[in-house]
Amino acid sequence: MTARRTDLPRFEPLGPQHDRAAFSCGVPELDGYLRTLAAQQSRKQISTTTVLLVDDAARIAGYHTLSSARLDFGELPPALMKRYPRYAEGIPATLLGRLAVDTGYRGKGWGEALLLNALERSYLATRVVASAFVIVRAIDADASRFYEHYGFRELPASPGRLFLAMKTVEALVRG
Numbered sequence: 001m002t003a004r005r006t007d008l009p010r011f012e013p014l015g016p017q018h019d020r021a022a023f024s025c026g027v028p029e030l031d032g033y034l035r036t037l038a039a040q041q042s043r044k045q046i047s048t049t050t051v052l053l054v055d056d057a058a059r060i061a062g063y064h065t066l067s068s069a070r071l072d073f074g075e076l077p078p079a080l081m082k083r084y085p086r087y088a089e090g091i092p093a094t095l096l097g098r099l100a101v102d103t104g105y106r107g108k109g110w111g112e113a114l115l116l117n118a119l120e121r122s123y124l125a126t127r128v129v130a131s132a133f134v135i136v137r138a139i140d141a142d143a144s145r146f147y148e149h150y151g152f153r154e155l156p157a158s159p160g161r162l163f164l165a166m167k168t169v170e171a172l173v174r175g
């Protein structure tokens, strides 16, 4: 059934009805991932891809991916390390691997909407499977600044990866 425009904007899992080829965020790696790898990785349970539809049920305005991850003990800043015992399995985390907004939809709050949606999903999942942090992979310095705007901090031992404590995520999503 074709979705009515009144159902928009909304988030939904990436599916064959979405026009992946039309998506362009200006970062070839993120465009290429959506076109060629995202559906396959969803099928294999490697990561979920959620798309944002704003004014057309097939046109992808933005997307994010989520999967389970693990932080090694030594990756955390020293002050935080003290708060976590040395769990043999490392510290459970949620990876927001990719987040991008199509260039035609930039600067209108959709990046923030995608980020909050990913954080809310991460937080809800912790009721079933515990996770102490959300980690993001920033593709470049500009992407890092976007995440820092929301309180993420760089993992000292892993440049390009930033983290936010799930306690902070909880406060953000519960308002």
Ligand SMILES: CC(C)(COP(=O)(O)OP(=O)(O)OC[C@H]1O[C@@H](n2cnc3c(N)ncnc32)[C@H](O)[C@@H]1OP(=O)(O)O)[C@@H](O)C(=O)NCCC(=O)NCCS
Pocket: 025, 026, 027, 030, 098, 099, 100, 101, 102, 105, 106, 107, 108, 109, 110, 111, 112, 113, 137, 138, 139, 140, 142, 143, 144, 145, 146, 147, 149
């Ligand atoms: C980064 C990106 C997702 C932002 O999307 P957007 O829709 O333009 O952002 P929004 O309009 O929702 O902006 C929300 C807030 O973030 C701020 N912001 C946006 N991009 C920013 C950046 N690069 N650095 C710092 N702050 C940024 C905005 O100023 C705004 O702040 P305000 O609410 O205080 O005014 C988008 O530019 C993008 O897809 N870039 C290419 C891919 C990328 O870098 N992805 C990031 C992870 S790999």
